[in-house]
Amino acid sequence: MITQNTRLTGILLTVAILLSIPFLAMQFTNEVNWNLFDFIVAGxxxxVTGLMCELVLRTVRKPKYRLALCGAILLALVLIWIELAVGIFGSPIAGS
Known part of the structure; x- marks a missing residue:
């Protein structure tokens, strides 16, 4: 059985592994050009996404609601990430 502390450790490890991908890519190519601010924002x-999903898993009892809320949280992450990357919505946070 997965305990709550195991999930928190998993969240932290997942964030570290995902952030290591662009860091390692920067060592081999000039196509990836992140600065410290990019790593801070992405991290x-x-x-926050992982911790919000963890909060939903700890507090919401109905599986359908858990799935819907975690799905909405992940969708928000994807939309914010895309906006910061390429500015598809043209909002001020993307520098448009």
Missing amino acids: TLLL
Whole structure:
């Protein structure tokens, strides 16, 4: 059985692994060009998303609601990430 502390450890490890991908890519190619701010923003987005899903899993009892809420949280992450990356909505956070 997965305990709550195991899930929190998994969230932290997942964030670290996902952030290591662009860091390692920067060592081999000039196509990936992240600065410290990019890593901070990405880490914050990933960590907050993981912790929000963890909160939903701890507090919401009905599986359908859990799935819907976690799906909405992940959709928000994807939309924010895409907006920051390419600015598809043209909002001020994308620099448009």
